[in-house]
Amino acid sequence: MQETTTTTRHQEPDERERRQDLADRWEDETVFLSSSAHMATHPDYKAIVSLGMPAVPLILKRIQTQGGHWYHVLRDITKVNPVNPTERGNVAAMQRAWLRWGRDHGSI
Numbered sequence: 001m002q003e004t005t006t007t008t009r010h011q012e013p014d015e016r017e018r019r020q021d022l023a024d025r026w027e028d029e030t031v032f033l034s035s036s037a038h039m040a041t042h043p044d045y046k047a048i049v050s051l052g053m054p055a056v057p058l059i060l061k062r063i064q065t066q067g068g069h070w071y072h073v074l075r076d077i078t079k080v081n082p083v084n085p086t087e088r089g090n091v092a093a094m095q096r097a098w099l100r101w102g103r104d105h106g107s108i
Helices: 015-030 043-051 053-066 071-078 091-104
Strands: none
Touching (some): 015 043, 015 053, 043 053, 071 091
């Protein structure tokens, strides 16, 4: 009879799970901040931005399903701002602009 040995390797969470965890924590820890400048100083904000374009579909999906203040993160990652200057501060219009941008660029 042959003995089979099973080795369990510790595996790092996949990138999708990592992005999700960063996004969850950033939202949880900044939800009561009124200043987007303060939100941008959170370490997870910087970590999310450093993920680059692979994080954009997750962020757009969150905006689509949960809302949230992801507009500065998206701008910092993509280096664009599709929001019309007259609509800045109008959360619903900002959401529509980013979701339209995401559809136009294949990120949704």
